[in-house]
Amino acid sequence: xxxESEPSPPPPPSFSDADDPPPSHSPELPEVIAxxxxxxxxxxxxxxxxxxxxxxxxxxxxxxxxxxxAALVRAPTRVDAALLDLVPSLRLVVTxxxxxxHFDLPECARRGVAVASAxxxxxxxxxxxxxxxxxxxxxxxxxxxxxLRRGEWPLRGDYPLGSKLGGKRVGIVGLGSIxxxxxxxxxxxxCIISYNSRKAKPSxxxxxxxxxxxxxxxxxxxxxxxxxxxxTRHIVNKDVMHALGKDGVIxxxxxxxxxxxxxxxxxxxxxxxxxxxxxxxENEPSVPNKLFTMDNVVLSPHLAxxxxxxxxxxxxxxxxxxxxxxxxxxLITPVSGKRVGIVGLGSIxxEIVKRLDAFGCTIMxxxxxxxxxxxxxxxxxxxxxxxxxxxxxxxxxxQTHHIHHIINRDVLLALGRDGARGARxxxxxxxxxxxxxxxxxxxxRVREQxxxxxxxxxxx
Amino acid sequence: MESxxxxxxxxxNHYLEEELERRCKLFRLWEAPPERRAxxxxxxxxxxxxxxxNANVGADADTIxxxxxxxxxxxxxxxxxxxxxxxxRERGIRVTNTxxxxxxxxxxxxxxxxxxxxxxxxxxxxxxxxxxxxxxGDFxLTNKFSGKRVGILGLGRIGLAIAKRAEAxxxxxxxxxxxEKPYPNYKYYPSVIDLASHCDVLVVACxLTEETHHIINRQVIDALGPNGVLINIGRGPHVDxxxxxxxxxxxxxxxxxxxxxEKEPYVPxxxxxxxxVVVVPHVASATWETRKAMADLxxxxxxxxxxxxxxxxxxx
Numbered sequence: 001x002x003x004e005s006e007p008s009p010p011p012p013p014s015f016s017d018a019d020d021p022p023p024s025h026s027p028e029l030p031e032v033i034a035x036x037x038x039x040x041x042x043x044x045x046x047x048x049x050x051x052x053x054x055x056x057x058x059x060x061x062x063x064x065x066x067x068x069x070a071a072l073v074r075a076p077t078r079v080d081a082a083l084l085d086l087v088p089s090l091r092l093v094v095t096x097x098x099x100x101x102h103f104d105l106p107e108c109a110r111r112g113v114a115v116a117s118a119x120x121x122x123x124x125x126x127x128x129x130x131x132x133x134x135x136x137x138x139x140x141x142x143x144x145x146x147x148l149r150r151g152e153w154p155l156r157g158d159y160p161l162g163s164k165l166g167g168k169r170v171g172i173v174g175l176g177s178i179x180x181x182x183x184x185x186x187x188x189x190x191c192i193i194s195y196n197s198r199k200a201k202p203s204x205x206x207x208x209x210x211x212x213x214x215x216x217x218x219x220x221x222x223x224x225x226x227x228x229x230x231x232t233r234h235i236v237n238k239d240v241m242h243a244l245g246k247d248g249v250i251x252x253x254x255x256x257x258x259x260x261x262x263x264x265x266x267x268x269x270x271x272x273x274x275x276x277x278x279x280x281x282e283n284e285p286s287v288p289n290k291l292f293t294m295d296n297v298v299l300s301p302h303l304a305x306x307x308x309x310x311x312x313x314x315x316x317x318x319x320x321x322x323x324x325x326x327x328x329x330x331l332i333t334p335v336s337g338k339r340v341g342i343v344g345l346g347s348i349x350x351e352i353v354k355r356l357d358a359f360g361c362t363i364m365x366x367x368x369x370x371x372x373x374x375x376x377x378x379x380x381x382x383x384x385x386x387x388x389x390x391x392x393x394x395x396x397x398x399q400t401h402h403i404h405h406i407i408n409r410d411v412l413l414a415l416g417r418d419g420a421r422g423a424r425x426x427x428x429x430x431x432x433x434x435x436x437x438x439x440x441x442x443x444x445r446v447r448e449q450x451x452x453x454x455x456x457x458x459x460x
Numbered sequence: 461m462e463s464x465x466x467x468x469x470x471x472x473n474h475y476l477e478e479e480l481e482r483r484c485k486l487f488r489l490w491e492a493p494p495e496r497r498a499x500x501x502x503x504x505x506x507x508x509x510x511x512x513x514n515a516n517v518g519a520d521a522d523t524i525x526x527x528x529x530x531x532x533x534x535x536x537x538x539x540x541x542x543x544x545x546x547x548x549r550e551r552g553i554r555v556t557n558t559x560x561x562x563x564x565x566x567x568x569x570x571x572x573x574x575x576x577x578x579x580x581x582x583x584x585x586x587x588x589x590x591x592x593x594x595x596x597g598d599f600x601l602t603n604k605f606s607g608k609r610v611g612i613l614g615l616g617r618i619g620l621a622i623a624k625r626a627e628a629x630x631x632x633x634x635x636x637x638x639x640e641k642p643y644p645n646y647k648y649y650p651s652v653i654d655l656a657s658h659c660d661v662l663v664v665a666c667x668l669t670e671e672t673h674h675i676i677n678r679q680v681i682d683a684l685g686p687n688g689v690l691i692n693i694g695r696g697p698h699v700d701x702x703x704x705x706x707x708x709x710x711x712x713x714x715x716x717x718x719x720x721x722e723k724e725p726y727v728p729x730x731x732x733x734x735x736x737v738v739v740v741p742h743v744a745s746a747t748w749e750t751r752k753a754m755a756d757l758x759x760x761x762x763x764x765x766x767x768x769x770x771x772x773x774x775x776x
Contacts, residue, residue: 124606128629132575135568139747141740142582148741149732153725157471164747166564188628190564285593292589299588300581301599307579309604 030326031068033087035060036077042096045315046072050322060086070094070325072318073102080104084111092325094318098122098177098305099255100335101228116321119333120177121313122305127181129304130223130253131189133277134170136298137249138163138221143295163247166190171219173212173235174226174254175201182223194219197226199415202387212236216243221251228255236260241267248273253304256281265290268297279304339364341389343382343406345371349395364388382406386414461766465507467527469517472536476755480512484762489517501526510534510762515695515742516724518542524551532765534758537745538562538618540775541668541695548776555776556761559617561753562745567621569744570693571629573717574610574661576738577689578603583735606630611659613652613675614666615641618693622663634659637666652676656683661691668695678703681713689715689736693744696722705730708737719744 029051037058038046046052055064059077069091073079079093079102093108094116108115136142139162147159170186172179172195183193183206194207196215201208209215212235216222222244226232236250236259244250250273252259261282267273268291275296281287284302291297320332342349342365353363353376363376366385370378379385386392392415394407465485468477480486487508492500501508501523508527511519514536521544524530532554533543540557548555576582579602587599610626612619612635623633623646634647636655641648649655652675656662662684666672676690676699684690690713692699701722707713708731715736721727724742731737745751760772 124630125604128575128605129579129581132572132579132581135572136576136581139565139569139572139743141569141572141576141743142585144743144746145582145738145740148727148739153727153741157725158746159741159743161746161748161751162743164565164749165568167749185625185628188625189568285598287588287593292591298581298585300584301588301593303579303584303599303602306599306601307604308601309607311601 030070030322031066032322033064033066033068033071033090035071035079035083035087035093036074038072038074041311042072042315042318045319046322049319059083062086063088070322072096072322075099075102078102078104079108079115081107084108084113092116092322092331094321096314096318099227103335105335114325114331115335116325116331116333117335118314119317121317122310123177123181125307125310126178126225126253126304127185129279129300130178130182130225130251130277131185133251133253133279133298133300134186134221134223134249135165137251137275137277137296138165138168140295142298146295168192168221169194169219170221170223171195171209171212171215172206173197173215173222173224173258175204175206176225176227178253179223179225180204182225191221213240213243216240216248219244220247221249223251224254224258226254226258228257233257234260236264238263238267241273244273246271246274249275249277251277253279256284261288268294338390339388341365341379341382341385341392342376342395343385343392344395345374346395349393352393352395382411383414386411389415391415461763464510464762464766465504465529466510466512466762467501467504467508469511469513469519469523472512472514472516473751473755475752476512476536476758479755479759483759484510498526505529510765512536512758512762513542515539515542519548520544521547524548524553532556532762532771534761536754536758539667539695541697545776553776554765554771554774556758556771556773557775558754558757559773561757562750563617563621565747565750566618566693566744567625569719569740570618570622570663570665570691571625573691573693573719573738573740574608574626574663574689575605577691577715577717577736578605578608578661580735582738605661607632608660609634609658611635611649611655611662612646613655613662613664614694615643615646616665616667619663619665622665631661652680653683656680656688659684660687661689663691664694664698666694666698668697673697674700676700676704678707681707684713686711687714689713689717691717693719696720696724701728708734 031053032046032050033053033055053066053068060083063086066087067089069089071087071090071093073093074096081104084090084107090113092114096118098118100117103115105115144159147153166189168191170191170193172183172193175195175197187193194209194215196209196212224236238260241263264276265288268276277298279300280302287299291299317332324331340363342353342363345365345367364379364385365376366379366382461484465487466480467487467489468480469489471477471490485507487504505527506529509529509531511530511533513519513533518535519533524544524547530553533548534556535543536558538557538559543555545555584599587593606629608631610631610633612622615635615637619635626633634649634655636649636652649658664676681703704716705728708716717738719740720742727739731739757773764771
């Protein structure tokens with residue numbers, strides 16, 4: 001319907017059907033800022049649905065005058081305080097990758113900027129490639145293909161035998177979206193799956209190892225599918241490789257920096273490990289030349305995620321996230337903040353929850369009884385809450401002194417290495433076991449428990 | 461079984477050869493040059509009671525006829541296309557093969573070939589080794605394997621193992637077989653062309669017989685189409701190789717992953733230049749674990765034969 005208060009443009013000459021509504025002021029397409037260079041397909045698809053702003057030059061170095069609330073970025077464009085200062089109108093940043101090392105997530109949360117990632121669109125393709133790399137390295141299939149193409153089959157007979165995949169003990173480092181798909185596939189090939197993760201996952205039946213070293217001692221294969229962080233840099237080092245042993249195979253479809261690459265090359269050359277399948281490297285696109293002549297390695301140029309299908313799935317997902325945002329619906333693939341378990345949801349607990357909610361945390365709680373009016377997930381005991389939480393926050397009152405040992409050793413172990421680590425700092429202890437001064441003696445006892453439990457949870 | 465004279469037709473496996481040497485009276489057919497083969501057979505025939513062959517050299521009618529004392533043919537393979545089974549039956553000669561122990565390795569390779577073709581795995585590896593990544597930028601987008609429709613020609617032990625694996629990649633499974641099988645999750649097609657028309661990846665996993673010779677012909681290849689991928693882990697003669705090459709060169713077929721060829725060990729060089737083709741030298745069962753298991757099965761069958769016990773894996 002035509003608006004009375006605004007002048008409407010004249011009807012286009014081709015418009016002739018009287019039954020159609022008269023043309024009105026065409027609605028403004030929502031604005032999306034491209035804060036990284038876009039692939040042509042993405043540019044075209046986004047421009048068709050949104051008013052796509054493409055500031056130049058990139059990366060952005062000076063403030064832009066725009067009221068646009070949504071932006072698209074690609075790694076390695078950093079989304080941090082500096083960038084957010086330049087575009088203060090932003091309320092949503094969508095990124096094209098599943099990895100988020102280019103984001104300062106706490107900063108985004110502080111500023112109320114939502115983040116949407118690529119979610120699981122790449123996971124099947126990466127998992128497929130990991131399986132293919134592993135088979136290739138164990139069976140020397142590509143190497144046999146090279147042998148064939150060199151014309152050696154008629155001259156020298158059959159290519160030397162490889163090693164069977166079935167029955168191999170496979171250790172997966174990082175059992176997330178990709179790792180779990182790899183596990184699901186390799187199980188059907190007859191592999192025995194175990195894993196290392198920041199903490200054990202009670203819902204999976206695979207054996208958990210608290211460190212990558214421990215995992216390596218009991219596996220024939222290590223597959224890396226974890227995030228690359230300060231903690232995981234060079235997580236596969238000389239000791240891990242020696243623990244894996246001379247028949248060991250390493251598959252890396254995550255990030256090059258997870259492996260001490262120089263050491264890896266040495267171990268491969270000296271036969272300290274049997275072989276490796278590598279899609280990623282420390283200094284891409286540079287690859288250590290010594291690998292080029294090895295028949296016990298399979299190499300690929302960081303392509304495990306990238307198929308025409310995953311790219312079009314990604315584009316669909318990006319558009320869906322923007323459209324959800326603009327119609328005030330929940331994002332499809334929001335990056336959730338930490339999962340915080342609140343022990344005690346009284347007046348203090350509720351205040352804590354309000355703040356954490358604003359930071360984008362996922363809230364769960366334990367209380368004497370379930371509170372139906374509360375939208376968060378309820379756990380009937382603290383242990384189960386701790387299993388699902390990254391951090392535990394205790395907000396009990398002196399009236400509840402009869403549950404002083406509510407945070408006991410079992411709860412701390414369930415919380416895991418990262419959760420318990422929070423208890424080391426003074427304010428962390430207060431946060432975990434905190435509450436009132438009236439707790440005094442109780443919290444001291446609990447602090448001792450925390451220290452003892454911390455020693456029981458080995459650092460990786 | 462020291463008195464058992466065994467003719468080994470081909471140097472198929474060191475361990476098997478050593479064991480036969482140790483435990484039997486071993487005759488090595490390949491030690492005689494081709495023009496002296498007939499004579500070799502003739503002069504040793506009185507001693508030869510067993511023959512151990514494989515996919516390279518089996519026991520054809522001429523060889524069987526040249527060995528009047530032959531009692532058992534123990535094939536170091538599951539496929540018996542190189543054994544004249546009918547002739548053995550006529551003569552009362554026992555025939556054994558090596559089923560089950562190689563099923564996993566063969567199925568593994570079939571899946572690997574499909575992923576390797578779709579994802580251009582070998583080409584990508586060459587791209588890195590040549591240094592192209594540093595000079596020519598990122599590799600192109602390739603094609604996803606997960607979720608592709610997988611059609612299996614022959615739903616025997618190996619075909620089923622392939623189906624089970626492909627299911628883990630969320631691939632819908634269909635098959636052609638001489639008769640429909642009780643697998644409700646797998647869609648049956650009554651002809652190979654129907655199967656080829658309705659799948660993205662077609663895997664040949666049936667025995668080679670007169671009926672299945674060139675079962676993959678031009679019509680089937682065209683039905684599979686420019687986005688379809690053919691995987692052959694059966695026998696070379698399952699596929700009309702010249703039609704296959706023509707289709708690949710003309711873009712009528714999307715890709716091929718081949719472990720077997722009509723005239724092994726000779727592989728048409730046209731196949732080397734195509735980026736959508738992966739060729740490997742008959743490695744489907746080529747792991748030391750599986751070859752040892754196959755060898756033990758051959759030895760076990762021979763042992764059972766000489767001790768008058770039931771054969772482990774008899775066909776005849």
